[in-house]
Amino acid sequence: MKVRVLVTGGAGFIGSHLCDALLAAGHSVICADNLLTGLVENISHLRQEPRFEFREQDVCRPFDFGKVDLIFHFASPASPVDYLEHGIETLQVGSLGTIHCLELAGKYQARFMLASTSECYGDPLEHPQKETYWGHVNPIGPRSVYDESKRFAEAVTMAYRRYRKVDTHIVRIFNTYGPRLQINDGRVISNFMKQALRGEDLTVYGDGSQTRSFCYVSDEVAGILALARSEEYEPTNIGNPGEFTILECARVVLGVTGSASGIRHEPLPQDDPKQRCPDISKAKRLLGWEPKIDLRTGLRMSLDYFRSAVQASTASA
Amino acid sequence: MKILITGGAGFIGSHLAERHLAMDDEVYVIDDLSTGSMANIQHLKIHPQFTYYIDSVTNTQLMAELVDLCDIIYHLAAAVGVRLILESPVRTLETNIRCTEIVLSLAETKRKRVLITSTSEVYGKTDQVPFREDDDLVLGATSKARWSYACSKAIDEFLAIAYWKERRVPTVIARLFNTVGPRQTGRYGMVIPNLVTQALTGADIRVFGDGHQSRCFTHVNDAVDALVSIAAHPDAVGEVYNVGSNHEITILELAAMIREMTGSSSRIVLVPYATAYEEGFEDMARRVPDIAKLHRLTGYEPKISLEESLRSIIEDQRRRLGERHVDSRLRFTA
Numbered sequence: 001m002k003v004r005v006l007v008t009g010g011a012g013f014i015g016s017h018l019c020d021a022l023l024a025a026g027h028s029v030i031c032a033d034n035l036l037t038g039l040v041e042n043i044s045h046l047r048q049e050p051r052f053e054f055r056e057q058d059v060c061r062p063f064d065f066g067k068v069d070l071i072f073h074f075a076s077p078a079s080p081v082d083y084l085e086h087g088i089e090t091l092q093v094g095s096l097g098t099i100h101c102l103e104l105a106g107k108y109q110a111r112f113m114l115a116s117t118s119e120c121y122g123d124p125l126e127h128p129q130k131e132t133y134w135g136h137v138n139p140i141g142p143r144s145v146y147d148e149s150k151r152f153a154e155a156v157t158m159a160y161r162r163y164r165k166v167d168t169h170i171v172r173i174f175n176t177y178g179p180r181l182q183i184n185d186g187r188v189i190s191n192f193m194k195q196a197l198r199g200e201d202l203t204v205y206g207d208g209s210q211t212r213s214f215c216y217v218s219d220e221v222a223g224i225l226a227l228a229r230s231e232e233y234e235p236t237n238i239g240n241p242g243e244f245t246i247l248e249c250a251r252v253v254l255g256v257t258g259s260a261s262g263i264r265h266e267p268l269p270q271d272d273p274k275q276r277c278p279d280i281s282k283a284k285r286l287l288g289w290e291p292k293i294d295l296r297t298g299l300r301m302s303l304d305y306f307r308s309a310v311q312a313s314t315a316s317a
Numbered sequence: 318m319k320i321l322i323t324g325g326a327g328f329i330g331s332h333l334a335e336r337h338l339a340m341d342d343e344v345y346v347i348d349d350l351s352t353g354s355m356a357n358i359q360h361l362k363i364h365p366q367f368t369y370y371i372d373s374v375t376n377t378q379l380m381a382e383l384v385d386l387c388d389i390i391y392h393l394a395a396a397v398g399v400r401l402i403l404e405s406p407v408r409t410l411e412t413n414i415r416c417t418e419i420v421l422s423l424a425e426t427k428r429k430r431v432l433i434t435s436t437s438e439v440y441g442k443t444d445q446v447p448f449r450e451d452d453d454l455v456l457g458a459t460s461k462a463r464w465s466y467a468c469s470k471a472i473d474e475f476l477a478i479a480y481w482k483e484r485r486v487p488t489v490i491a492r493l494f495n496t497v498g499p500r501q502t503g504r505y506g507m508v509i510p511n512l513v514t515q516a517l518t519g520a521d522i523r524v525f526g527d528g529h530q531s532r533c534f535t536h537v538n539d540a541v542d543a544l545v546s547i548a549a550h551p552d553a554v555g556e557v558y559n560v561g562s563n564h565e566i567t568i569l570e571l572a573a574m575i576r577e578m579t580g581s582s583s584r585i586v587l588v589p590y591a592t593a594y595e596e597g598f599e600d601m602a603r604r605v606p607d608i609a610k611l612h613r614l615t616g617y618e619p620k621i622s623l624e625e626s627l628r629s630i631i632e633d634q635r636r637r638l639g640e641r642h643v644d645s646r647l648r649f650t651a
Contacts, residue, residue: 035426040385056381 004028006068006110008059008101009075011038013180014115014173014220018072019043021221023051030065033075034058036089037082042180059097060089067108070228073101074115076149079185087145094149095156102160105167113169113228114157116235118276119147120172128277131172131235154235161233169232171224174239174278178217178298179305183313188212192250193299193306196259198314206268208247213277215240216298219291226287239278240291249295256299319343321387323374323420324394326353328501329434329493331361332537333391336545338364345383349373351412352397357500374416377423384423389430389548392420395470397436400506402466403594413469414476421480421488430487432548433477437494437561437604438467447607450492450557457599474557481555489553491544494561494606497626498537499633509534509627512572513634516581523586525593528569531603535562536621536629546615553614559606562619578627 005022009015010031015038019029028051031043035056046052057063059075076093077083083090098114105112121129122137137147160166177189184190195202215238223238244252250263284290293301320337324330325346330353334344338361346358346369361367372379374394384390394416396402396409417433424431440448441456441464454471457464477488495508503510515522543560547553566574572585590598611617 035381035385040382044386054382056378 002026002028003069004030004067005070005072006030006032006065006104007072007074008032008097009038009073009115011035011040011043011054012074012078013042013182014176014217015072015074016042016180017178017217017221018074018224019046019052021225023049027051029053030055030068032057032059032063032065036086037077037182039182059100060092062100064104064107068104068110069108071101071105071110071112072115072224072228073098073113076115077146078117079182079187080143080146081184081186083146084142090145091149094153098153098156102157102164102166102168106160106164109167111167111169111228112157112160113171113224114153116154116170116172117146117150118172118174118237118239118278119143120151120154120235121276122147123273124276127275128241128279129237130279131237131282169227169230170235171227172235172237172278173220173224174215174237174276175213176215176217176220176239178302180217181302183306183309188246188249189214189253189299192253193257193302194310196253196257196261197306197310199259199261201262201264202250202253204246204250204263204265207265208250208263209245210268210273211243211245211275211277212249213240213243214249214295214298215291216293216301219293223283223287223289223291226289227283230287232286236283236286237278237280238283238289239280241278241280242291242294243275243277244295252295252299256296256303318389319345319387321345321347321383321390323347323390323392323416324353325369326350326355326358327393328357328498329496329537329540330391330393331357331500332498332541333393333544334358334361334367336541338366340545342366344368345387346370347372347374347380347383348394352401352505354502374419377419380419381423384420384429385427387429389432390420390424391432391434391544391548392417393434395434396466397505400504400594403462406462406465410465410469413466414472417473417476421476421486425480425484425486428486430549431477431489432544433473433488433490434544435470435474435490435492435557436467437492437559437606439471439474439492440604441467442599442601444602446603446605447563448559448605449607450559450610461597461599463594463599478555487554489547489550489555490557491547491560492557492606493535493540494559494604495532495534496537496540496561497534497630499629501537501630508532508568509571509575509630510634512575513579513627513630514638516575516579516583517631517634517638519581519583521586522572522576522581522583523588523593524568524572525588526590526600528572528587529567529602530600531565531567531605532571533562533565533605534623534626535560535619536626539619539621542620543611543615543617546617547611550614558611558614559608560611561606561608563605563608564619564623565603565605566623574624575627575631578624579631
């Protein structure tokens with residue numbers, strides 16, 4: 001069935017890919033974004049698409065674009081650089097923004113999906129993280145603006161299911177990369193790609209033995225859509241469990257870019273988590289979904305994007 | 318780079334668009350054609366890096382997208398020209414202040430570079446020439462509509478500086494002094510296009526007042542040089558710059574020069590201000606910019622002489638009058 005879908009944060013990295021996938025499936029999409037961290041450039045290829053509509057809208061203020069059948073609430077600053085700069089806005093969009101979307105879902109009896117995050121697990125004491133793990137979060141630390149915003153968003157989502165019978169879903173998204181990942185978001189992949197393409201040394205904090213896992217954006221979106229079609233309403237991890245040490249990751253980037261850059265070690269910052277890796281056995285079992293694209297392939301598919309983004313950033317600097 | 322020009326179908330805006338296209342930038346123009354005209358950007362429409370929207374800056378949806386897309390925003394959209402101000406003061410005030418507010422508040426999200434164009438009019442009635450950027454502004458009474466333009470532009474300047482100081486939006490202000498050149502229309506009270514048209518059509522060359530008031534005219538290419546050089550300059554943020562030439566000429570001398578250069582046999586007649594505009598109309602005797610501040614920043618000096626400017630304007634008007642002539646004949650036979 002073709003439906004009318006609202007994607008908040010639709011001009012963001014994952015949101016814009018979600019818009020693409022929904023349009024490709026034949027649906028109509030309203031993309032709402034206040035462009036705080038989203039970019040019009042991410043959706044400018046959709047300008048001529050008659051089933052696509054962009055609305056500059058802060059979802060922290062009440063809004064209503066008419067009847068929708070499905071709401072993806074993906075609006076929020078999501079990289080540490082962004083949410084630390086926009087702490088209050090991050091808390092507002094997780095709380096007020098989520099409530100406004102849930103109200104709308106209730107009004108139109110639309111299905112609702114919350115984009116949550118692996119950050120709900122905080123600095124986890126359990127590896128890999130299963131959905132049943134309650135997390136280890138400092139409620140008053142600087143990162144709490146994001147972690148607690150998303151934890152509240154999950155709480156209010158479950159409450160609207162329990163008290164108002166809204167049809168809700170929660171996806172916990174882990175580290176995702178691919179085209180449109182902003183090159184200045186301070187994450188490992190964007191930093192490494194930027195440095196490699198500029199011919200600068202790759203900065204590795206500490207000895208580089210801390211691990212990360214990375215999910216290519218098309219895998220992530222496929223998982224999100226599979227979950228949205230399912231009847232599972234409890235939080236579900238969607239990510240790639242393939243674990244890389246930072247050092248391994250640096251070597252893959254150098255290989256893919258063919259860069260002659262070296263590796264430079266710098267002291268480890270205090271809040272750097274040692275390890276974060278999703279346990280996706282639930283998604284596999286319930287949805288029959290698992291990621292297909294490994295890091296090397298995903299980076300190769302992102303190379304053109306990173307090249308032009310790095311070029312554009314040097315041109316305007 | 319991506320450049321947004323509000324009022325980009327206007328006289329100065331279209332020249333600025335042309336310049337940035339020549340610099341291989343992508344240019345986005347928004348203009349509601351209230352004083353701008355499609356004819357000004359007709360020749361740019363085929364350029365692959367040129368995109369235009371016939372819309373108002375008050376369409377915040379569209380503006381939000383454009384501001385987000387672009388690296389530098391030139392805000393030129395405004396109700397300009399003395400005649401327009403006297404005829405529609407409400408529109409002047411609303412357009413000039415509201416649009417600037419919209420541009421600045423949208424630029425705040427990602428702290429985009431904004432150049433706000435202001436005007437030598439803000440110096441008002443002061444007789445302390447040359448005008449320096451930090452001089453006092455001497456404006457007339459609020460009952461004199463003429464000053465609403467200067468005042469609205471002064472508010473724009475306050476807003477731009479406040480957005481820099483309080484919200485860290487990198488803004489820069491250019492006070493333009495009598496900019497002239499091809500495509501400028503006399504419809505809104507600009508002196509040179511009017512005098513040139515009168516000279517070319519053999520009508521009386523109408524000089525207001527006693528003609529001893531003087532002005533300094535800058536060729537639009539020189540003005541565009543200055544705008545481009547300060548728009549992205551790191552040390553220009555939060556600053557105000559006079560943009561103009563300090564070569565002074567009285568309007569009577571100007572009229573004589575135009576009459577001679579066009580080979581016109583028109584009479585030069587003096588028209589009292591009260592007849593030309595309204596009872597009690599106030600004009601400034603002299604208006605000369607001090608351009609040392611801009612010179613210190615970028616080494617800027619205007620390059621095009623008044624004579625060259627006039628030649629290019631006369632040529633442009635001759636061509637356009639010719640076209641209009643052909644047009645009316647076509648209409649007649651049809």
